[in-house]
Amino acid sequence: xxxxxxxxxxxxxxxxxxxLDTAEELARLADRPIKKLPTLRGRTVVNLFFEDSTRTRIxxxxxxxxxxxxxxxxxxxxxxxxxxxxxxxxxxxxQAMGADAVVVRHSASGAPxxxxxxxxxxxxxxxxxxxxxEHPTQALLDAYTMRRHLGSLDGRRITIVGDVLHxxxxxxxxxxxxxxxxxxxxxxxxxxxxxxxxGWPGETSYDLDAVLPKSDVVMMLRVQRExxxxxxxxxxxxxxxxxxxxxxxxxxxxxxxIVMHPGPMNRGMEIAAEVADCDRAVIVEQVANGVSIRxxxxxxxxxxxxxxxxxxxxxxxxSRQADDGKELETAEVAR
Amino acid sequence: MPAHTPQSEDFASAVPPDYNGRSSARSAPATSDRxxxxxxxxxxxxxTSTAPEETREVFDAPDIGRALTRIAHEILxxxxxxxxxxxxxxxxxxxxxxxxxxxRIAQVEGATVPAGQLDVTMYRDDLRLRPARSLARTEIPxxxxxxxxxxxxxxVLFSGRTVRAALxxxxxIGRPRAVQLAVLVDRGHRELPIRxxxxxxxxxxxxxxxxxxxxxxxxxxxxxxxxxxxxxGAKDERTAENPGGGAAR
Numbered sequence: 001x002x003x004x005x006x007x008x009x010x011x012x013x014x015x016x017x018x019x020l021d022t023a024e025e026l027a028r029l030a031d032r033p034i035k036k037l038p039t040l041r042g043r044t045v046v047n048l049f050f051e052d053s054t055r056t057r058i059x060x061x062x063x064x065x066x067x068x069x070x071x072x073x074x075x076x077x078x079x080x081x082x083x084x085x086x087x088x089x090x091x092x093x094x095q096a097m098g099a100d101a102v103v104v105r106h107s108a109s110g111a112p113x114x115x116x117x118x119x120x121x122x123x124x125x126x127x128x129x130x131x132x133x134e135h136p137t138q139a140l141l142d143a144y145t146m147r148r149h150l151g152s153l154d155g156r157r158i159t160i161v162g163d164v165l166h167x168x169x170x171x172x173x174x175x176x177x178x179x180x181x182x183x184x185x186x187x188x189x190x191x192x193x194x195x196x197x198x199g200w201p202g203e204t205s206y207d208l209d210a211v212l213p214k215s216d217v218v219m220m221l222r223v224q225r226e227x228x229x230x231x232x233x234x235x236x237x238x239x240x241x242x243x244x245x246x247x248x249x250x251x252x253x254x255x256x257x258i259v260m261h262p263g264p265m266n267r268g269m270e271i272a273a274e275v276a277d278c279d280r281a282v283i284v285e286q287v288a289n290g291v292s293i294r295x296x297x298x299x300x301x302x303x304x305x306x307x308x309x310x311x312x313x314x315x316x317x318x319s320r321q322a323d324d325g326k327e328l329e330t331a332e333v334a335r
Numbered sequence: 336m337p338a339h340t341p342q343s344e345d346f347a348s349a350v351p352p353d354y355n356g357r358s359s360a361r362s363a364p365a366t367s368d369r370x371x372x373x374x375x376x377x378x379x380x381x382x383t384s385t386a387p388e389e390t391r392e393v394f395d396a397p398d399i400g401r402a403l404t405r406i407a408h409e410i411l412x413x414x415x416x417x418x419x420x421x422x423x424x425x426x427x428x429x430x431x432x433x434x435x436x437x438x439r440i441a442q443v444e445g446a447t448v449p450a451g452q453l454d455v456t457m458y459r460d461d462l463r464l465r466p467a468r469s470l471a472r473t474e475i476p477x478x479x480x481x482x483x484x485x486x487x488x489x490x491v492l493f494s495g496r497t498v499r500a501a502l503x504x505x506x507x508i509g510r511p512r513a514v515q516l517a518v519l520v521d522r523g524h525r526e527l528p529i530r531x532x533x534x535x536x537x538x539x540x541x542x543x544x545x546x547x548x549x550x551x552x553x554x555x556x557x558x559x560x561x562x563x564x565x566x567x568g569a570k571d572e573r574t575a576e577n578p579g580g581g582a583a584r
Contacts, residue, residue, distance in 0.1 A: 028473065
Protein backbone atom coordinates (compact mmCIF):
# COMPACT_ATOMS: atom_id res chain seq x y z
CA UNK A 1 0.00 0.00 0.00
CA UNK A 2 1.08 3.53 -0.64
CA UNK A 3 1.51 6.04 2.12
CA UNK A 4 -1.65 7.88 1.16
CA UNK A 5 -5.09 6.66 0.20
CA UNK A 6 -6.12 9.08 -2.51
CA UNK A 7 -7.76 6.88 -5.08
CA UNK A 8 -8.89 3.28 -5.32
CA UNK A 9 -6.80 3.14 -8.49
CA UNK A 10 -3.72 3.06 -6.21
CA UNK A 11 -4.85 -0.20 -4.62
CA UNK A 12 -3.65 -3.50 -6.03
CA UNK A 13 -5.89 -6.51 -5.67
CA UNK A 14 -3.75 -7.72 -2.75
CA UNK A 15 -3.99 -4.32 -1.05
CA UNK A 16 -7.74 -4.25 -1.45
CA UNK A 17 -8.17 -7.79 -0.14
CA UNK A 18 -5.89 -7.05 2.81
CA UNK A 19 -8.03 -4.03 3.66
CA LEU A 20 -11.24 -6.05 3.43
CA ASP A 21 -9.80 -8.94 5.47
CA THR A 22 -8.50 -6.56 8.14
CA ALA A 23 -11.88 -4.84 8.32
CA GLU A 24 -13.52 -8.21 8.78
CA GLU A 25 -11.39 -8.96 11.84
CA LEU A 26 -11.90 -5.47 13.22
CA ALA A 27 -15.67 -5.73 12.80
CA ARG A 28 -15.65 -8.47 15.44
CA LEU A 29 -14.56 -5.87 17.96
CA ALA A 30 -18.16 -4.64 18.03
CA ASP A 31 -19.17 -7.77 19.97
CA ARG A 32 -16.70 -7.14 22.76
CA PRO A 33 -17.40 -5.38 26.03
CA ILE A 34 -14.46 -3.03 25.44
CA LYS A 35 -14.62 -1.78 21.86
CA LYS A 36 -11.17 -0.29 21.84
CA LEU A 37 -7.68 -1.31 20.78
CA PRO A 38 -4.48 0.37 21.98
CA THR A 39 -2.81 0.21 18.58
CA LEU A 40 -2.65 3.88 17.57
CA ARG A 41 -1.97 5.33 21.02
CA GLY A 42 -0.10 8.58 20.71
CA ARG A 43 -0.93 9.10 17.05
CA THR A 44 -2.95 12.07 15.93
CA VAL A 45 -5.59 11.91 13.23
CA VAL A 46 -7.01 15.16 11.91
CA ASN A 47 -10.40 15.19 10.24
CA LEU A 48 -10.18 18.08 7.82
CA PHE A 49 -13.63 18.67 6.40
CA PHE A 50 -14.16 21.55 4.02
CA GLU A 51 -17.49 20.13 2.93
CA ASP A 52 -20.52 18.98 4.89
CA SER A 53 -20.65 15.38 5.94
CA THR A 54 -22.40 13.33 8.60
CA ARG A 55 -21.63 9.69 7.95
CA THR A 56 -18.05 9.96 6.78
CA ARG A 57 -16.80 12.31 9.47
CA ILE A 58 -18.49 10.52 12.34
CA UNK A 59 -17.33 7.18 11.10
CA UNK A 60 -13.71 8.30 10.69
CA UNK A 61 -13.85 9.79 14.16
CA UNK A 62 -15.25 6.60 15.67
CA UNK A 63 -12.67 4.51 13.80
CA UNK A 64 -9.73 6.59 15.03
CA UNK A 65 -11.01 6.61 18.60
CA UNK A 66 -11.52 2.86 18.66
CA UNK A 67 -7.87 2.53 17.73
CA UNK A 68 -6.94 4.93 20.57
CA UNK A 69 -5.66 7.69 18.28
CA UNK A 70 -6.11 11.32 19.26
CA UNK A 71 -8.68 12.94 17.00
CA UNK A 72 -8.83 16.59 16.02
CA UNK A 73 -11.93 17.61 14.11
CA UNK A 74 -11.66 20.53 11.77
CA UNK A 75 -14.64 21.84 9.90
CA UNK A 76 -14.33 24.77 7.55
CA UNK A 77 -17.36 26.42 9.07
CA UNK A 78 -16.27 28.30 12.15
CA UNK A 79 -12.57 28.06 11.30
CA UNK A 80 -10.12 30.55 9.85
CA UNK A 81 -11.04 29.28 6.40
CA UNK A 82 -14.04 31.58 6.53
CA UNK A 83 -11.54 34.41 7.12
CA UNK A 84 -9.79 33.48 3.90
CA UNK A 85 -7.09 31.08 5.03
CA UNK A 86 -5.76 28.95 2.18
CA UNK A 87 -5.48 25.18 2.05
CA UNK A 88 -1.72 25.54 2.29
CA UNK A 89 -1.78 27.59 5.49
CA UNK A 90 -4.32 25.25 7.03
CA UNK A 91 -2.07 22.33 6.15
CA UNK A 92 0.98 24.01 7.64
CA UNK A 93 -0.95 24.57 10.86
CA UNK A 94 -1.81 20.87 11.00
CA GLN A 95 1.79 19.93 10.34
CA ALA A 96 2.90 22.16 13.19
CA MET A 97 0.47 20.29 15.45
CA GLY A 98 2.03 16.98 14.44
CA ALA A 99 -0.74 15.24 12.54
CA ASP A 100 0.12 11.63 11.67
CA ALA A 101 -2.81 11.34 9.31
CA VAL A 102 -5.07 13.87 7.69
CA VAL A 103 -8.50 12.77 6.56
CA VAL A 104 -9.60 15.36 4.06
CA ARG A 105 -12.86 16.16 2.36
CA HIS A 106 -12.89 19.05 -0.06
CA SER A 107 -15.21 20.36 -2.72
CA ALA A 108 -12.33 20.66 -5.18
CA SER A 109 -11.29 17.49 -7.00
CA GLY A 110 -7.60 16.90 -6.39
CA ALA A 111 -7.31 18.77 -3.08
CA PRO A 112 -6.13 15.61 -1.20
CA UNK A 113 -3.62 14.94 -3.96
CA UNK A 114 -2.27 18.45 -3.57
CA UNK A 115 -1.97 17.98 0.20
CA UNK A 116 -0.19 14.66 -0.24
CA UNK A 117 2.32 15.74 -2.87
CA UNK A 118 3.02 19.35 -1.94
CA UNK A 119 5.34 18.56 0.97
CA UNK A 120 3.25 20.73 3.28
CA UNK A 121 2.60 17.84 5.63
CA UNK A 122 4.48 14.64 6.47
CA UNK A 123 1.55 12.48 7.55
CA UNK A 124 -0.59 10.15 5.50
CA UNK A 125 -3.43 11.72 3.58
CA UNK A 126 -6.73 9.87 3.35
CA UNK A 127 -9.20 11.12 0.78
CA UNK A 128 -12.67 11.30 2.32
CA UNK A 129 -14.24 12.66 -0.86
CA UNK A 130 -12.89 15.31 -3.19
CA UNK A 131 -15.32 17.13 -5.48
CA UNK A 132 -16.57 14.82 -8.19
CA UNK A 133 -13.36 12.79 -8.22
CA GLU A 134 -13.07 9.96 -5.68
CA HIS A 135 -14.26 8.66 -2.33
CA PRO A 136 -12.12 5.57 -1.76
CA THR A 137 -13.28 4.56 1.73
CA GLN A 138 -16.90 4.59 0.54
CA ALA A 139 -15.99 2.23 -2.28
CA LEU A 140 -14.12 -0.01 0.16
CA LEU A 141 -17.05 -0.22 2.52
CA ASP A 142 -19.35 -0.92 -0.43
CA ALA A 143 -17.09 -3.75 -1.56
CA TYR A 144 -16.93 -5.01 2.02
CA THR A 145 -20.72 -5.02 2.29
CA MET A 146 -21.06 -6.82 -1.05
CA ARG A 147 -18.52 -9.43 -0.01
CA ARG A 148 -20.39 -10.14 3.21
CA HIS A 149 -23.56 -10.87 1.24
CA LEU A 150 -22.20 -12.44 -1.92
CA GLY A 151 -18.82 -13.92 -1.01
CA SER A 152 -16.04 -13.33 -3.49
CA LEU A 153 -16.66 -10.51 -5.95
CA ASP A 154 -14.94 -12.33 -8.78
CA GLY A 155 -17.28 -12.40 -11.76
CA ARG A 156 -20.11 -10.62 -9.93
CA ARG A 157 -22.15 -8.07 -11.86
CA ILE A 158 -22.63 -4.72 -10.20
CA THR A 159 -24.97 -2.09 -11.59
CA ILE A 160 -24.47 1.53 -10.58
CA VAL A 161 -27.42 3.75 -11.44
CA GLY A 162 -27.93 7.47 -11.47
CA ASP A 163 -25.89 10.63 -11.35
CA VAL A 164 -22.53 9.16 -12.35
CA LEU A 165 -21.38 12.53 -13.67
CA HIS A 166 -21.21 14.15 -10.23
CA UNK A 167 -20.48 11.00 -8.24
CA UNK A 168 -17.11 10.40 -6.64
CA UNK A 169 -18.56 7.20 -5.21
CA UNK A 170 -19.20 5.81 -8.68
CA UNK A 171 -15.68 6.43 -9.92
CA UNK A 172 -14.05 4.90 -6.84
CA UNK A 173 -16.37 1.93 -7.01
CA UNK A 174 -15.79 1.27 -10.70
CA UNK A 175 -12.03 1.22 -10.17
CA UNK A 176 -12.08 -0.88 -7.00
CA UNK A 177 -14.70 -3.39 -8.09
CA UNK A 178 -12.89 -3.93 -11.38
CA UNK A 179 -9.67 -4.55 -9.45
CA UNK A 180 -11.54 -7.12 -7.36
CA UNK A 181 -12.71 -8.93 -10.49
CA UNK A 182 -16.32 -7.76 -10.67
CA UNK A 183 -17.98 -6.42 -13.81
CA UNK A 184 -19.54 -2.99 -13.44
CA UNK A 185 -22.33 -1.52 -15.54
CA UNK A 186 -23.11 2.18 -15.26
CA UNK A 187 -26.69 3.13 -15.99
CA UNK A 188 -27.67 6.77 -16.39
CA UNK A 189 -29.23 9.20 -18.82
CA UNK A 190 -26.60 10.28 -21.38
CA UNK A 191 -26.42 13.72 -19.81
CA UNK A 192 -25.37 12.28 -16.45
CA UNK A 193 -22.49 10.15 -17.75
CA UNK A 194 -19.09 11.87 -17.62
CA UNK A 195 -17.20 12.75 -20.75
CA UNK A 196 -14.70 9.99 -21.45
CA UNK A 197 -16.69 7.32 -19.66
CA UNK A 198 -15.85 5.08 -22.60
CA GLY A 199 -12.34 4.87 -21.22
CA TRP A 200 -13.54 3.52 -17.88
CA PRO A 201 -13.48 -0.21 -17.29
CA GLY A 202 -16.91 -1.85 -17.51
CA GLU A 203 -19.96 -1.06 -19.56
CA THR A 204 -22.54 1.70 -19.80
CA SER A 205 -26.22 1.55 -20.56
CA TYR A 206 -29.16 3.94 -20.78
CA ASP A 207 -31.72 1.22 -20.10
CA LEU A 208 -32.12 0.22 -16.45
CA ASP A 209 -34.79 -2.43 -17.08
CA ALA A 210 -32.54 -4.34 -19.44
CA VAL A 211 -29.66 -4.51 -16.96
CA LEU A 212 -31.50 -5.30 -13.71
CA PRO A 213 -32.29 -9.00 -14.31
CA LYS A 214 -28.62 -9.91 -14.51
CA SER A 215 -27.36 -7.79 -11.61
CA ASP A 216 -26.02 -9.20 -8.35
CA VAL A 217 -25.93 -5.73 -6.80
CA VAL A 218 -27.75 -2.57 -7.75
CA MET A 219 -26.33 0.62 -6.32
CA MET A 220 -28.45 3.73 -6.58
CA LEU A 221 -26.73 7.12 -6.63
CA ARG A 222 -28.19 10.34 -5.36
CA VAL A 223 -29.02 13.00 -7.92
CA GLN A 224 -26.68 15.74 -6.75
CA ARG A 225 -28.80 18.79 -7.35
CA GLU A 226 -26.35 21.03 -5.50
CA UNK A 227 -23.67 20.36 -8.09
CA UNK A 228 -25.96 20.76 -11.09
CA UNK A 229 -25.56 23.98 -12.99
CA UNK A 230 -27.64 23.02 -15.99
CA UNK A 231 -30.80 21.05 -16.77
CA UNK A 232 -29.66 17.45 -17.08
CA UNK A 233 -33.13 15.93 -17.33
CA UNK A 234 -36.58 17.35 -18.06
CA UNK A 235 -38.18 16.71 -14.67
CA UNK A 236 -37.63 14.86 -11.42
CA UNK A 237 -40.67 12.76 -12.16
CA UNK A 238 -39.42 11.67 -15.55
CA UNK A 239 -36.02 10.81 -14.09
CA UNK A 240 -37.65 8.81 -11.35
CA UNK A 241 -39.78 6.84 -13.80
CA UNK A 242 -36.86 5.89 -16.01
CA UNK A 243 -34.03 5.53 -13.50
CA UNK A 244 -35.63 5.23 -10.07
CA UNK A 245 -35.73 1.91 -8.23
CA UNK A 246 -39.32 1.12 -7.32
CA UNK A 247 -41.11 -2.00 -6.16
CA UNK A 248 -41.74 -3.22 -9.68
CA UNK A 249 -38.07 -3.01 -10.63
CA UNK A 250 -37.09 -4.64 -7.34
CA UNK A 251 -39.14 -7.68 -8.43
CA UNK A 252 -37.09 -7.99 -11.62
CA UNK A 253 -33.83 -8.43 -9.70
CA UNK A 254 -32.47 -11.94 -9.12
CA UNK A 255 -33.56 -13.27 -5.70
CA UNK A 256 -30.07 -13.01 -4.15
CA UNK A 257 -29.40 -9.46 -5.35
CA ILE A 258 -28.94 -6.65 -2.84
CA VAL A 259 -29.80 -2.94 -3.05
CA MET A 260 -27.25 -0.34 -1.98
CA HIS A 261 -27.13 3.43 -1.66
CA PRO A 262 -24.18 5.50 -0.43
CA GLY A 263 -26.52 8.01 1.20
CA PRO A 264 -27.90 10.51 1.74
CA MET A 265 -31.01 9.27 -0.05
CA ASN A 266 -33.67 11.23 -1.84
CA ARG A 267 -36.61 8.96 -1.14
CA GLY A 268 -39.08 9.00 -4.00
CA MET A 269 -36.47 10.29 -6.41
CA GLU A 270 -33.82 7.66 -7.21
CA ILE A 271 -35.17 5.10 -4.75
CA ALA A 272 -38.72 4.49 -3.56
CA ALA A 273 -39.24 4.61 0.20
CA GLU A 274 -40.56 1.05 0.33
CA VAL A 275 -37.47 -0.21 -1.52
CA ALA A 276 -35.14 1.68 0.78
CA ASP A 277 -36.78 0.03 3.77
CA CYS A 278 -37.11 -3.49 2.35
CA ASP A 279 -35.01 -6.35 3.67
CA ARG A 280 -32.88 -6.53 0.54
CA ALA A 281 -31.63 -3.00 1.05
CA VAL A 282 -28.36 -3.00 3.00
CA ILE A 283 -28.13 0.77 3.29
CA VAL A 284 -27.94 0.95 7.08
CA GLU A 285 -25.45 -1.90 7.13
CA GLN A 286 -23.24 0.09 4.75
CA VAL A 287 -22.98 2.82 7.36
CA ALA A 288 -22.13 0.34 10.11
CA ASN A 289 -19.44 -1.25 7.97
CA GLY A 290 -17.91 2.16 7.36
CA VAL A 291 -16.35 2.21 10.82
CA SER A 292 -14.67 -1.17 10.34
CA ILE A 293 -13.28 -0.28 6.93
CA ARG A 294 -11.96 3.08 8.16
CA UNK A 295 -10.33 1.39 11.14
CA UNK A 296 -8.63 -0.95 8.69
CA UNK A 297 -7.43 1.97 6.57
CA UNK A 298 -6.05 3.88 9.56
CA UNK A 299 -4.45 0.77 11.04
CA UNK A 300 -2.76 -0.32 7.82
CA UNK A 301 -1.51 3.22 7.07
CA UNK A 302 -0.42 4.18 10.60
CA UNK A 303 -0.10 0.96 12.59
CA UNK A 304 3.46 0.13 11.59
CA UNK A 305 6.67 1.84 10.70
CA UNK A 306 5.27 2.20 7.21
CA UNK A 307 2.04 1.21 5.46
CA UNK A 308 1.40 -2.49 5.17
CA UNK A 309 2.81 -4.34 2.23
CA UNK A 310 0.59 -6.82 0.54
CA UNK A 311 0.72 -10.23 2.23
CA UNK A 312 3.11 -12.81 0.95
CA UNK A 313 1.13 -13.69 -2.14
CA UNK A 314 3.55 -11.61 -4.20
CA UNK A 315 7.31 -11.80 -4.37
CA UNK A 316 9.46 -11.69 -1.28
CA UNK A 317 11.32 -8.62 -2.52
CA UNK A 318 9.06 -6.25 -0.66
CA SER A 319 9.21 -8.03 2.64
CA ARG A 320 12.95 -8.42 2.40
CA GLN A 321 13.28 -4.66 2.10
CA ALA A 322 10.89 -4.19 4.95
CA ASP A 323 12.94 -6.53 7.14
CA ASP A 324 16.09 -4.62 6.37
CA GLY A 325 14.37 -1.43 7.36
CA LYS A 326 13.22 -3.03 10.58
CA GLU A 327 16.73 -4.18 11.41
CA LEU A 328 17.99 -0.66 11.06
CA GLU A 329 15.29 0.63 13.32
CA THR A 330 15.73 -2.00 15.98
CA ALA A 331 19.45 -1.34 15.94
CA GLU A 332 18.74 2.29 16.63
CA VAL A 333 16.37 1.42 19.41
CA ALA A 334 18.92 -0.88 20.97
CA ARG A 335 21.47 1.87 20.99
CA MET B 336 14.49 -34.28 30.61
CA PRO B 337 18.15 -33.23 30.50
CA ALA B 338 18.48 -29.53 30.01
CA HIS B 339 21.71 -29.83 28.10
CA THR B 340 22.40 -32.44 25.53
CA PRO B 341 25.98 -32.65 24.27
CA GLN B 342 24.74 -31.22 21.02
CA SER B 343 23.32 -28.15 22.61
CA GLU B 344 26.55 -27.61 24.50
CA ASP B 345 28.27 -27.45 21.15
CA PHE B 346 25.94 -24.76 20.03
CA ALA B 347 26.33 -22.79 23.17
CA SER B 348 30.09 -22.80 22.87
CA ALA B 349 29.93 -21.80 19.24
CA VAL B 350 28.21 -18.60 20.16
CA PRO B 351 30.38 -15.52 20.55
CA PRO B 352 30.61 -14.34 24.16
CA ASP B 353 28.69 -11.11 23.77
CA TYR B 354 25.39 -12.71 22.91
CA ASN B 355 23.73 -11.80 26.11
CA GLY B 356 24.37 -8.16 25.45
CA ARG B 357 21.75 -5.91 23.95
CA SER B 358 21.94 -6.34 20.28
CA SER B 359 19.56 -5.77 17.44
CA ALA B 360 19.19 -9.51 17.24
CA ARG B 361 17.31 -9.59 20.49
CA SER B 362 14.25 -7.87 19.25
CA ALA B 363 14.47 -8.89 15.64
CA PRO B 364 13.21 -12.45 16.06
CA ALA B 365 10.54 -11.18 18.37
CA THR B 366 8.71 -9.75 15.42
CA SER B 367 8.56 -12.92 13.44
CA ASP B 368 5.88 -15.53 13.02
CA ARG B 369 2.79 -13.39 12.93
CA UNK B 370 2.59 -13.51 9.19
CA UNK B 371 -0.54 -15.55 8.59
CA UNK B 372 0.49 -16.40 5.07
CA UNK B 373 3.83 -18.06 5.40
CA UNK B 374 4.57 -20.42 2.62
CA UNK B 375 7.23 -22.99 2.29
CA UNK B 376 8.27 -21.44 -0.98
CA UNK B 377 9.18 -18.24 0.79
CA UNK B 378 11.17 -20.15 3.33
CA UNK B 379 12.96 -21.83 0.50
CA UNK B 380 13.76 -18.66 -1.40
CA UNK B 381 14.90 -16.93 1.73
CA UNK B 382 17.12 -19.84 2.66
CA THR B 383 18.77 -20.13 -0.71
CA SER B 384 19.32 -16.42 -1.15
CA THR B 385 21.17 -15.86 2.13
CA ALA B 386 24.13 -17.38 3.91
CA PRO B 387 24.31 -21.17 4.19
CA GLU B 388 22.35 -22.59 7.09
CA GLU B 389 22.49 -25.57 9.34
CA THR B 390 19.20 -27.18 10.21
CA ARG B 391 18.62 -29.90 12.74
CA GLU B 392 15.45 -31.49 13.93
CA VAL B 393 15.09 -31.52 17.69
CA PHE B 394 11.53 -32.81 17.99
CA ASP B 395 9.71 -35.18 15.66
CA ALA B 396 6.01 -35.95 15.38
CA PRO B 397 5.86 -38.60 18.15
CA ASP B 398 7.83 -36.26 20.45
CA ILE B 399 5.27 -33.50 19.92
CA GLY B 400 2.44 -35.94 20.55
CA ARG B 401 3.97 -37.17 23.79
CA ALA B 402 4.72 -33.64 24.99
CA LEU B 403 1.14 -32.54 24.34
CA THR B 404 -0.26 -35.58 26.14
CA ARG B 405 1.92 -34.80 29.12
CA ILE B 406 0.92 -31.12 29.11
CA ALA B 407 -2.75 -32.12 28.95
CA HIS B 408 -2.27 -34.29 32.02
CA GLU B 409 -0.33 -31.59 33.82
CA ILE B 410 -3.07 -29.03 33.15
CA LEU B 411 -5.66 -31.39 34.62
CA UNK B 412 -3.44 -32.28 37.55
CA UNK B 413 -2.61 -28.69 38.43
CA UNK B 414 -6.21 -27.53 38.18
CA UNK B 415 -7.79 -30.66 39.65
CA UNK B 416 -9.87 -31.40 36.57
CA UNK B 417 -11.27 -29.57 33.59
CA UNK B 418 -13.85 -27.49 35.45
CA UNK B 419 -13.99 -23.90 34.14
CA UNK B 420 -11.05 -24.44 31.83
CA UNK B 421 -10.70 -22.44 28.57
CA UNK B 422 -7.80 -23.00 26.17
CA UNK B 423 -6.82 -19.99 24.06
CA UNK B 424 -4.15 -20.45 21.42
CA UNK B 425 -2.15 -17.61 19.95
CA UNK B 426 -2.38 -17.78 16.14
CA UNK B 427 -1.15 -19.33 14.03
CA UNK B 428 0.30 -22.47 15.51
CA UNK B 429 -0.71 -21.86 19.10
CA UNK B 430 -4.33 -22.08 17.97
CA UNK B 431 -3.79 -25.55 16.50
CA UNK B 432 -1.98 -26.63 19.66
CA UNK B 433 -4.87 -25.39 21.81
CA UNK B 434 -7.31 -27.53 19.85
CA UNK B 435 -5.02 -30.55 20.09
CA UNK B 436 -4.75 -30.09 23.84
CA UNK B 437 -8.54 -29.77 24.09
CA UNK B 438 -8.92 -33.08 22.26
CA ARG B 439 -6.46 -34.79 24.58
CA ILE B 440 -8.06 -33.38 27.71
CA ALA B 441 -11.42 -34.57 26.44
CA GLN B 442 -9.98 -38.08 25.95
CA VAL B 443 -8.51 -38.17 29.44
CA GLU B 444 -11.26 -36.47 31.36
CA GLY B 445 -14.30 -37.15 29.21
CA ALA B 446 -15.31 -33.51 29.45
CA THR B 447 -15.28 -31.08 26.55
CA VAL B 448 -13.01 -28.12 27.12
CA PRO B 449 -13.73 -24.98 25.11
CA ALA B 450 -10.83 -23.93 22.88
CA GLY B 451 -10.42 -20.73 20.93
CA GLN B 452 -7.80 -18.39 19.65
CA LEU B 453 -6.59 -14.95 20.59
CA ASP B 454 -4.92 -12.64 18.09
CA VAL B 455 -2.52 -10.31 19.87
CA THR B 456 -1.23 -8.31 16.89
CA MET B 457 -2.92 -5.06 17.87
CA TYR B 458 -1.40 -5.28 21.37
CA ARG B 459 2.21 -5.93 20.39
CA ASP B 460 4.91 -3.53 21.54
CA ASP B 461 6.90 -3.80 18.33
CA LEU B 462 4.20 -2.70 15.87
CA ARG B 463 6.11 0.41 14.90
CA LEU B 464 9.29 -1.46 14.15
CA ARG B 465 7.78 -3.10 11.10
CA PRO B 466 5.27 -2.28 8.39
CA ALA B 467 1.68 -2.75 9.51
CA ARG B 468 0.85 -6.43 9.48
CA SER B 469 -2.29 -8.33 8.76
CA LEU B 470 -4.48 -9.59 11.57
CA ALA B 471 -5.49 -13.09 12.54
CA ARG B 472 -8.86 -14.06 13.91
CA THR B 473 -9.83 -13.93 17.55
CA GLU B 474 -12.34 -16.58 18.52
CA ILE B 475 -13.48 -16.62 22.10
CA PRO B 476 -15.65 -19.64 22.99
CA UNK B 477 -19.29 -18.66 23.63
CA UNK B 478 -18.84 -19.42 27.34
CA UNK B 479 -16.58 -16.37 27.55
CA UNK B 480 -13.61 -16.09 29.88
CA UNK B 481 -15.08 -14.27 32.86
CA UNK B 482 -14.36 -16.17 36.06
CA UNK B 483 -12.76 -19.04 34.14
CA UNK B 484 -9.30 -20.47 34.13
CA UNK B 485 -7.64 -19.48 30.88
CA UNK B 486 -4.66 -21.44 29.60
CA UNK B 487 -2.81 -19.51 26.91
CA UNK B 488 -1.16 -21.81 24.39
CA UNK B 489 1.71 -20.90 22.07
CA UNK B 490 4.27 -22.80 20.08
CA VAL B 491 7.50 -21.11 21.15
CA LEU B 492 8.22 -19.00 24.22
CA PHE B 493 11.10 -16.64 23.54
CA SER B 494 11.22 -12.98 24.62
CA GLY B 495 7.88 -13.20 26.42
CA ARG B 496 6.59 -10.17 24.56
CA THR B 497 3.87 -12.08 22.76
CA VAL B 498 2.57 -13.37 26.06
CA ARG B 499 2.58 -9.88 27.52
CA ALA B 500 0.51 -8.73 24.54
CA ALA B 501 -1.83 -11.67 25.07
CA LEU B 502 -2.34 -10.72 28.71
CA UNK B 503 -3.28 -7.20 27.62
CA UNK B 504 -5.65 -8.55 25.00
CA UNK B 505 -7.32 -10.82 27.57
CA UNK B 506 -7.81 -7.81 29.80
CA UNK B 507 -10.02 -6.19 27.16
CA ILE B 508 -12.12 -9.30 26.70
CA GLY B 509 -12.93 -10.22 30.26
CA ARG B 510 -11.65 -11.10 33.68
CA PRO B 511 -10.47 -14.69 34.00
CA ARG B 512 -10.13 -16.28 37.44
CA ALA B 513 -6.53 -17.12 36.59
CA VAL B 514 -4.30 -17.29 33.53
CA GLN B 515 -1.72 -20.01 32.89
CA LEU B 516 0.68 -20.47 30.01
CA ALA B 517 1.45 -23.64 28.05
CA VAL B 518 4.14 -23.72 25.35
CA LEU B 519 5.51 -26.48 23.19
CA VAL B 520 9.05 -25.12 23.24
CA ASP B 521 10.73 -22.77 25.70
CA ARG B 522 13.89 -21.51 24.04
CA GLY B 523 14.95 -19.07 26.74
CA HIS B 524 16.17 -15.46 26.27
CA ARG B 525 13.29 -13.87 28.13
CA GLU B 526 13.07 -10.09 28.05
CA LEU B 527 10.15 -9.80 30.46
CA PRO B 528 9.35 -11.42 33.82
CA ILE B 529 7.22 -14.15 32.28
CA ARG B 530 7.45 -17.92 32.65
CA UNK B 531 5.46 -20.85 31.33
CA UNK B 532 3.41 -23.13 33.58
CA UNK B 533 3.55 -26.05 31.17
CA UNK B 534 6.50 -26.66 28.85
CA UNK B 535 6.82 -29.33 26.19
CA UNK B 536 10.56 -29.02 25.88
CA UNK B 537 13.20 -26.66 27.19
CA UNK B 538 15.48 -25.91 24.28
CA UNK B 539 18.73 -24.08 24.95
CA UNK B 540 19.41 -21.88 21.94
CA UNK B 541 21.51 -18.98 20.82
CA UNK B 542 19.67 -15.80 19.89
CA UNK B 543 21.01 -16.12 16.37
CA UNK B 544 19.28 -19.44 15.93
CA UNK B 545 15.70 -19.78 14.81
CA UNK B 546 13.26 -22.31 16.16
CA UNK B 547 10.63 -23.44 13.67
CA UNK B 548 7.64 -25.37 14.92
CA UNK B 549 5.81 -27.16 12.14
CA UNK B 550 2.37 -28.60 12.59
CA UNK B 551 0.43 -30.85 10.25
CA UNK B 552 -2.59 -28.55 10.16
CA UNK B 553 -0.50 -25.68 8.83
CA UNK B 554 2.75 -27.06 7.45
CA UNK B 555 1.82 -30.59 6.40
CA UNK B 556 4.02 -32.31 8.98
CA UNK B 557 4.87 -32.21 12.68
CA UNK B 558 8.34 -31.29 13.89
CA UNK B 559 10.55 -28.74 15.55
CA UNK B 560 13.75 -27.68 13.81
CA UNK B 561 16.49 -25.28 14.77
CA UNK B 562 18.05 -23.28 11.97
CA UNK B 563 21.42 -21.70 12.48
CA UNK B 564 23.20 -19.68 9.88
CA UNK B 565 26.87 -20.39 9.42
CA UNK B 566 28.56 -17.42 11.12
CA UNK B 567 29.94 -15.95 7.87
CA GLY B 568 27.76 -12.95 7.07
CA ALA B 569 25.94 -13.60 10.30
CA LYS B 570 23.82 -10.50 10.03
CA ASP B 571 21.72 -11.59 7.09
CA GLU B 572 20.32 -14.86 8.24
CA ARG B 573 17.93 -13.32 10.66
CA THR B 574 15.94 -11.85 7.84
CA ALA B 575 15.49 -15.36 6.54
CA GLU B 576 13.59 -16.43 9.58
CA ASN B 577 10.90 -13.83 9.28
CA PRO B 578 9.27 -15.23 6.18
CA GLY B 579 9.27 -18.66 7.72
CA GLY B 580 6.40 -19.55 9.93
CA GLY B 581 6.76 -20.87 13.43
CA ALA B 582 9.89 -18.96 14.19
CA ALA B 583 10.52 -18.18 17.76
CA ARG B 584 9.85 -14.93 19.42
